[in-house]
Amino acid sequence: MSDREIVVEDLYKTYPGKVAAVNGISFHVDAGKIFGFLGPNGAGKSTTIKILTTLALPTSGHASVGGFDVVSQASEVRQVAGVALQDIGIDPLMKSTELLTLQGRLFGLSKAEAAARAFELLEILQLAGAAGRRVGTYSGGMRRRLDLAMALMHQPKVLFLDEPTTGLDPVSRRDVWREVRRLNRELGITIFLTTQYLEEADELADTVAIIMNGKIATEGSPARLKAAMGEESINLVFDSAEAAENSRFTLASMGDRLQLDRDTVRLYRSKAAEAIPGVIERLQQNGLAPLSLTLTQPTLDDVFLQITGERLVASENAKPASTRPSRR
Numbered sequence: 001m002s003d004r005e006i007v008v009e010d011l012y013k014t015y016p017g018k019v020a021a022v023n024g025i026s027f028h029v030d031a032g033k034i035f036g037f038l039g040p041n042g043a044g045k046s047t048t049i050k051i052l053t054t055l056a057l058p059t060s061g062h063a064s065v066g067g068f069d070v071v072s073q074a075s076e077v078r079q080v081a082g083v084a085l086q087d088i089g090i091d092p093l094m095k096s097t098e099l100l101t102l103q104g105r106l107f108g109l110s111k112a113e114a115a116a117r118a119f120e121l122l123e124i125l126q127l128a129g130a131a132g133r134r135v136g137t138y139s140g141g142m143r144r145r146l147d148l149a150m151a152l153m154h155q156p157k158v159l160f161l162d163e164p165t166t167g168l169d170p171v172s173r174r175d176v177w178r179e180v181r182r183l184n185r186e187l188g189i190t191i192f193l194t195t196q197y198l199e200e201a202d203e204l205a206d207t208v209a210i211i212m213n214g215k216i217a218t219e220g221s222p223a224r225l226k227a228a229m230g231e232e233s234i235n236l237v238f239d240s241a242e243a244a245e246n247s248r249f250t251l252a253s254m255g256d257r258l259q260l261d262r263d264t265v266r267l268y269r270s271k272a273a274e275a276i277p278g279v280i281e282r283l284q285q286n287g288l289a290p291l292s293l294t295l296t297q298p299t300l301d302d303v304f305l306q307i308t309g310e311r312l313v314a315s316e317n318a319k320p321a322s323t324r325p326s327r328r
């Protein structure tokens with residue numbers, strides 16, 4: 001077994017008087033891969049990540065991180081795994097160098113080693129210019145990067161990121177994505193990612209698993225999961241609702257289903273790209289000309305909706321990264 005793998009076998013977690021929060025899940029994250037773990041609220045995501053990071057005990061089953069059992073070898077798991085949870089635990093009155101040096105000392109580094117590692121991480125995560133400032137003056141994106149630096153202080157082989165970009169603006173979110181890719185590609189760190197943003201999972205993950213009611217509902221690469229949806233759509237915009245209505249009748253036999261939305265017709269079918277020439281020819285034969293034509297492939301949002309019956313919507317009340325004192 002690789003020292004960068006995550007292995008989960010028939011894992012259960014049941015709370016007294018409640019149904020199983022985790023109900024017999026199994027999955028395997030290969031070394032050096034990014035694994036996206038998705039699901040609606042209450043599906044079992046948080047419980048799973050707590051078990052894998054030794055913050056909760058399973059009721060039964062087995063899980064190992066980096067080759068170490070999360071129950072019998074919890075201290076070894078903490079040495080090989082870095083954890084950046086959704087709520088950032090950093091003291092706003094301290095400076096980043098102080099926080100990172102303290103984190104390093106807690107993991108057994110000497111004072112000189114911890115200080116050197118702190119400056120190295122601040123350079124890598126583009127925070128060196130703010131090293132002398134109190135963390136309370138940092139933006140949300142800067143605090144996220146600092147929290148990531150703290151998780152990386154002991155050079156982990158596996159990194160757990162629990163909704164790392166919740167509450168960030170789009171630019172800061174992209175900055176975090178870029179750093180996650182770099183850590184994975186350049187350092188070979190295995191990354192376990194939970195997220196509220198399906199675009200994030202699609203962008204970063206090699207494999208995605210969707211958990212529903214404590215069970216793994218589906219698992220695979222984003223490309224494979226989207227391809228399994230089968231249907232692509234040809235979207236045709238017309239200059240009037242009347243023209244769109246006429247086009248819907250004209251194209252009725254060319255798709256698995258059609259949808260009319262005011263001045264837009266959406267024609268759903270497999271291998272939709274191959275059907276575009278025939279669609280245009282049929283419209284021209286009937287004196288109809290769209291203002292625009294686009295081809296849309298299924299998204300992870302479509303997959304999630306099909307599996308769970310709901311869309312994964314990031315909380316509108318997501319707060320900017322907090323500055324709670326650390327409890328690591």
